[in-house]
Amino acid sequence: GFAASTTTDATTPGFGNQFSNVTGSGVGGSAAFGIGYFDARLVLPTSQIVAGAWFTNTTYAALSMRDGDFFSKRFGGASGTDPDFFRLIVEGRDEQDQPTGQLSLLLADYRFDDPASDYVLDTWVFLDLTGLGVVRTLRFGFESSDVGAFGINTPTYFAIDDLSTIPEPGVALLLGLGLAGLALAPRAAR
Secondary structure, eight states: OEEEEOBOOOSOOSGGGTTBBTTSSSGGGOSOEEEEESSOEEEEEEEEEEEEEEEEOBHHHHHHHHHOOSSSOOTTTTTTOOOOEEEEEEEEEOTTSOEEEEEEEEEEEOOOSSGGGOEEOOSOEEEEOGGGOEEEEEEEEEEESOEETTEEOSOOEEEEEEEEEEOOHHHHHHHHHHHHHHHHSOTTTO
Protein backbone atom coordinates (compact mmCIF):
# COMPACT_ATOMS: atom_id res chain seq x y z
CA GLY A 1 0.00 0.00 0.00
CA PHE A 2 3.00 2.37 0.00
CA ALA A 3 5.60 3.64 -2.44
CA ALA A 4 8.58 5.92 -1.89
CA SER A 5 8.61 8.76 -4.41
CA THR A 6 10.68 11.66 -5.67
CA THR A 7 8.28 12.46 -8.53
CA THR A 8 7.46 16.18 -8.61
CA ASP A 9 4.88 16.60 -11.42
CA ALA A 10 2.10 18.72 -9.89
CA THR A 11 0.28 19.48 -13.17
CA THR A 12 -0.27 16.31 -15.23
CA PRO A 13 -3.66 14.64 -14.57
CA GLY A 14 -4.41 10.93 -14.65
CA PHE A 15 -3.29 7.54 -13.42
CA GLY A 16 0.08 7.83 -15.18
CA ASN A 17 1.02 10.46 -12.59
CA GLN A 18 0.00 8.52 -9.50
CA PHE A 19 3.31 8.95 -7.63
CA SER A 20 3.49 12.76 -7.49
CA ASN A 21 1.96 14.99 -4.85
CA VAL A 22 0.15 18.22 -5.55
CA THR A 23 2.77 20.40 -3.77
CA GLY A 24 5.62 19.25 -6.05
CA SER A 25 7.94 18.24 -3.17
CA GLY A 26 8.10 16.70 0.27
CA VAL A 27 7.56 18.69 3.47
CA GLY A 28 9.83 21.72 3.63
CA GLY A 29 10.92 21.22 0.02
CA SER A 30 12.52 17.81 0.61
CA ALA A 31 13.01 15.56 -2.40
CA ALA A 32 11.35 12.38 -1.10
CA PHE A 33 7.99 11.45 0.43
CA GLY A 34 5.64 8.49 0.59
CA ILE A 35 2.53 7.68 -1.41
CA GLY A 36 -0.19 5.59 0.20
CA TYR A 37 -3.01 4.05 -1.77
CA PHE A 38 -6.12 1.96 -1.34
CA ASP A 39 -5.83 -0.07 1.89
CA ALA A 40 -2.38 1.06 3.06
CA ARG A 41 -1.01 -0.29 6.35
CA LEU A 42 2.11 0.75 8.18
CA VAL A 43 3.47 -1.74 10.72
CA LEU A 44 5.83 -0.17 13.26
CA PRO A 45 8.88 -2.12 14.54
CA THR A 46 7.45 -2.01 18.10
CA SER A 47 4.28 -0.74 19.73
CA GLN A 48 4.61 3.01 20.34
CA ILE A 49 2.85 6.35 20.26
CA VAL A 50 2.89 8.06 16.87
CA ALA A 51 3.31 11.82 17.30
CA GLY A 52 1.97 12.51 13.82
CA ALA A 53 2.78 12.93 10.15
CA TRP A 54 2.37 15.40 7.30
CA PHE A 55 -0.26 14.67 4.64
CA THR A 56 -1.42 16.11 1.33
CA ASN A 57 -3.12 14.99 -1.88
CA THR A 58 -1.44 13.23 -4.73
CA THR A 59 -1.57 15.08 -8.03
CA TYR A 60 -3.70 12.27 -9.46
CA ALA A 61 -6.38 12.58 -6.74
CA ALA A 62 -6.30 16.40 -6.52
CA LEU A 63 -6.75 17.00 -10.25
CA SER A 64 -9.39 14.28 -10.48
CA MET A 65 -11.44 16.01 -7.77
CA ARG A 66 -10.85 19.50 -9.16
CA ASP A 67 -11.58 18.71 -12.84
CA GLY A 68 -13.28 15.32 -12.92
CA ASP A 69 -12.13 12.49 -15.20
CA PHE A 70 -13.33 9.27 -16.84
CA PHE A 71 -13.99 7.61 -13.43
CA SER A 72 -14.63 10.50 -11.04
CA LYS A 73 -16.93 13.49 -10.94
CA ARG A 74 -15.72 17.06 -10.67
CA PHE A 75 -16.20 18.01 -7.02
CA GLY A 76 -18.95 20.58 -6.62
CA GLY A 77 -20.61 19.31 -9.80
CA ALA A 78 -21.57 21.46 -12.78
CA SER A 79 -23.17 24.10 -10.54
CA GLY A 80 -20.32 24.09 -8.01
CA THR A 81 -22.75 23.45 -5.16
CA ASP A 82 -22.70 19.65 -4.80
CA PRO A 83 -21.66 18.84 -1.18
CA ASP A 84 -18.62 16.71 -2.01
CA PHE A 85 -15.82 15.58 0.30
CA PHE A 86 -12.83 13.25 0.39
CA ARG A 87 -11.57 12.08 3.78
CA LEU A 88 -8.45 10.17 4.83
CA ILE A 89 -9.08 7.96 7.86
CA VAL A 90 -6.19 6.85 10.07
CA GLU A 91 -6.90 3.96 12.42
CA GLY A 92 -4.55 2.79 15.16
CA ARG A 93 -4.29 -0.91 15.96
CA ASP A 94 -2.51 -2.47 18.93
CA GLU A 95 -0.23 -5.50 19.22
CA GLN A 96 -3.27 -7.83 19.10
CA ASP A 97 -4.60 -5.97 16.01
CA GLN A 98 -7.44 -4.42 18.02
CA PRO A 99 -8.47 -0.82 17.20
CA THR A 100 -7.12 1.90 19.51
CA GLY A 101 -8.86 4.83 17.86
CA GLN A 102 -9.52 6.65 14.62
CA LEU A 103 -8.69 10.13 13.32
CA SER A 104 -9.43 11.76 9.99
CA LEU A 105 -8.25 14.52 7.69
CA LEU A 106 -10.32 16.13 4.95
CA LEU A 107 -8.33 16.06 1.71
CA ALA A 108 -11.18 17.95 -0.02
CA ASP A 109 -14.30 19.64 1.29
CA TYR A 110 -17.04 21.19 -0.86
CA ARG A 111 -19.74 21.32 1.82
CA PHE A 112 -19.51 25.01 2.76
CA ASP A 113 -22.44 27.41 2.41
CA ASP A 114 -20.10 29.73 0.50
CA PRO A 115 -18.59 27.83 -2.47
CA ALA A 116 -15.56 30.17 -2.29
CA SER A 117 -14.57 28.25 0.88
CA ASP A 118 -14.56 24.87 -0.92
CA TYR A 119 -11.10 23.33 -1.33
CA VAL A 120 -8.94 20.47 -2.49
CA LEU A 121 -5.98 20.30 -0.10
CA ASP A 122 -2.85 21.48 -1.93
CA THR A 123 -0.43 22.05 0.96
CA TRP A 124 1.18 19.76 3.53
CA VAL A 125 -0.86 19.54 6.75
CA PHE A 126 0.35 18.00 10.02
CA LEU A 127 -2.05 15.52 11.62
CA ASP A 128 -1.48 14.85 15.33
CA LEU A 129 -1.85 11.09 15.85
CA THR A 130 -1.15 10.90 19.59
CA GLY A 131 -4.88 10.41 20.21
CA LEU A 132 -4.55 6.89 18.79
CA GLY A 133 -2.50 5.87 21.85
CA VAL A 134 0.08 3.09 21.76
CA VAL A 135 -0.14 1.41 18.35
CA ARG A 136 1.68 -1.27 16.39
CA THR A 137 -0.10 -0.66 13.07
CA LEU A 138 -1.61 2.33 11.30
CA ARG A 139 -4.36 1.55 8.78
CA PHE A 140 -5.34 4.16 6.22
CA GLY A 141 -8.77 4.25 4.63
CA PHE A 142 -11.00 6.69 2.76
CA GLU A 143 -14.51 8.13 2.61
CA SER A 144 -15.81 10.09 -0.35
CA SER A 145 -19.06 11.58 -1.52
CA ASP A 146 -18.27 10.28 -5.03
CA VAL A 147 -19.30 6.63 -4.74
CA GLY A 148 -20.49 4.27 -7.45
CA ALA A 149 -21.56 0.64 -7.78
CA PHE A 150 -17.99 -0.57 -7.14
CA GLY A 151 -17.13 1.78 -4.25
CA ILE A 152 -15.30 5.09 -4.12
CA ASN A 153 -14.73 6.72 -7.52
CA THR A 154 -12.22 9.28 -6.21
CA PRO A 155 -8.62 7.99 -6.58
CA THR A 156 -7.83 6.57 -3.13
CA TYR A 157 -4.30 7.98 -2.82
CA PHE A 158 -2.55 10.28 -0.35
CA ALA A 159 0.97 11.62 0.19
CA ILE A 160 2.71 11.27 3.57
CA ASP A 161 5.97 12.65 4.94
CA ASP A 162 7.93 12.91 8.20
CA LEU A 163 6.03 10.40 10.33
CA SER A 164 7.41 10.72 13.86
CA THR A 165 7.01 8.59 16.96
CA ILE A 166 7.42 9.19 20.67
CA PRO A 167 9.92 6.80 22.25
CA GLU A 168 8.64 4.49 24.96
CA PRO A 169 9.45 5.86 28.44
CA GLY A 170 12.18 3.25 29.05
CA VAL A 171 13.95 4.10 25.79
CA ALA A 172 13.65 7.84 26.46
CA LEU A 173 15.08 7.35 29.97
CA LEU A 174 18.06 5.38 28.66
CA LEU A 175 18.70 7.96 25.95
CA GLY A 176 18.50 10.77 28.52
CA LEU A 177 20.87 9.00 30.91
CA GLY A 178 23.32 8.36 28.07
CA LEU A 179 23.30 12.01 27.04
CA ALA A 180 23.69 13.14 30.66
CA GLY A 181 26.64 10.77 31.11
CA LEU A 182 28.24 12.14 27.96
CA ALA A 183 27.79 15.71 29.16
CA LEU A 184 29.32 14.88 32.59
CA ALA A 185 32.27 12.90 31.17
CA PRO A 186 35.61 14.69 31.45
CA ARG A 187 36.42 16.72 28.33
CA ALA A 188 39.66 14.77 27.78
CA ALA A 189 37.73 11.48 27.69
CA ARG A 190 35.42 12.85 25.04
